[in-house]
Amino acid sequence: MQTYKAPLRDMRFVIHEMLDAEQLSKLPGYEEATADTIDAIIEEGAKFCEDKLLPLNRVGDEEGCTYENGVVHTPPGFKQAYDDFVAAGWQSISSDPNYGGQGLPTTLNSGMQEFISGANLAWGMYPGLSQGAAAAIQVHGSAEQKALYLPKLASGEWVGAIAMTEPGTGSDLQAVRTRAERQGENYVVNGSKTFISNGHHCGLLIVVCKTNPAEAARGVSLLVVEQPGEQPGFRRGRLLHKIGQKGQDTAELFFDDLRVPAENLLGGEEGQGFYQLMNQLPRERLIIGLGAIAAAEAALEHTLAYVRERKAFGKRLLDFQNTRFRLAERRTEVTLGQVFIDHCIQRLIAGALDAETASMAKWWCTQKQCEI
CATH class of the missing domain: 1.20.140.10 (Butyryl-CoA Dehydrogenase, subunit A, domain 3)
Known part of the structure; x- marks a missing residue:
């Protein structure tokens, strides 16, 4: 029988003694991050992971994701746990309040990520990669891109993914072969990706591609694809089997003349992707x-x-x-x-x-x- 007790005592020590989180409540925008509020949040987070996520660990490993009639299904209970997670506000805990987030300290999100990983590492990839995509947009996106994409990632309406790895090139980002050619008001994308986490379930996909194949790092750009499964020219391949984390959706992706609006170029300038x-x-x-x-x-x-x-x-x-x-x-x-x-x-x-x-x-x- 699996047992997991979130390390609350250690977490309180790190947050209050090492990181001196009490001082955060004195900063503009963090007035609500008092010691009592922080303790209440991490206690509820620990309870969620122990009660909701730990029981799904075994079924995630033993049954994993399944592929049926072209559709990938997560293990039993994973979807409900995700819905409960976003409904409770955990997905947006440290997100920018201007875009649907709660604006609480990053330390709280880091603590929650530790609890999640201890309870169910495979499940944690779903919200974790969404936060990774949101972070890239938060730092590098235009004001219009932030307003369009971040609220849907913060609310959990969209799951995020980043498509980097390719067959034959691995994660050598300078050598990616996926090509995005500018044609009028669109980029036309051709190529393929593999081992893409959240690939079958993502509602937002950041594609690493070459807008200038003559260049190495300077030729790399990032394109944001909204609702990729609904776009002509986009295909999802087989569900990839792995040694571990079988409850995590890992996919092959194919782009065949996929048309992406030019305004979806992250940051608005070519060659900045690397x-x-x-x-x-x-x-x-x-x-x-x-x-x-x-x-x-x-x-x-x-x-x-x-x-x-x-x-x-x-x-x-x-x-x-x-x-x-x-x-x-x-x-x-x-x-x-x-x-x-x-x-x-x-x-x-x-x-x-x-x-x-x-x-x-x-x-x-x-x-x-x-x-x-």
């Missing part, structure tokens, strides 16, 4: 690291519950010295990862998280996730 993606990568890498160390901690807790109950040779597995040695090693590694992630969150909030540090966090924490 910079726009690189600008977001430290945040994305940190989120991956955060999810990984939360999953590692959850695995450790599941193991502790097991060795306390399982008996061999007349005593609990926990009573064997070697078991205690191994658990002590793993607890040390998890704690180191958590401290490093908290350090990175501090730097992100201060606007000082660099690509090198974020990459180290992603590597270390995902490595420990696999080992633990």
Whole structure:
């Protein structure tokens, strides 16, 4: 039986002692972020993850997404949990209030992401990638693009996705072959993508493409495709099978003369896509690291519950010295990862998280996730 208790005590320490969240209520726009409000929010978030998401973890892994008559279905309970999540306002907790968000501190959203990852990592990809797409639009989009796209992502009406990876090029963004050619008031897009998370369910898709194939990084642009499944020239391929996170929708996407309005060019200027993606990568890498160390901690807790109950040779597995040695090693590694992630969150909030540090966090924490 799976067990998960959100690390509320640790979360309170990080938010109140390390990040000094109490000072946030003194800043313009954060007046409601008092210590009591913050505690109430993280307590409710922990309860949602323990009660709603943890019970779906097993069915997500055992049944996964299914493909039937050209339609991908998420595991039983995933859709209802998502609807409950957005109805409770979790999707918009730190989003800009000018575009339907609540405008609460980013630290609260980071805490909720940790709880989600510990309870059900595969499910967490659905809202998580929507927030990633929203962050790119928030930073690089025009005023018109923000007003059009962000409210639908904040409300959960649209699930977001970013189409980067291609067959044969992986995530080498300078080498993408998907082509977007300007024709009048539209871009005509041709190419394909693979391993695209949320690909079958996205209502908003940011496509990484070449608007100038003669250039490498400077030829990359980002196009926003609204309701891609309703657009002529867009096709979704098979549901891709993976070693893990089987409850997460991962797709092949095909573009055959897909026409995208020119005003959907993110930021309104060609050749900015590589910079726009690189600008977001430290945040994305940190989120991956955060999810990984939360999953590692959850695995450790599941193991502790097991060795306390399982008996061999007349005593609990926990009573064997070697078991205690191994658990002590793993607890040390998890704690180191958590401290490093908290350090990175501090730097992100201060606007000082660099690509090198974020990459180290992603590597270390995902490595420990696999080992633990």
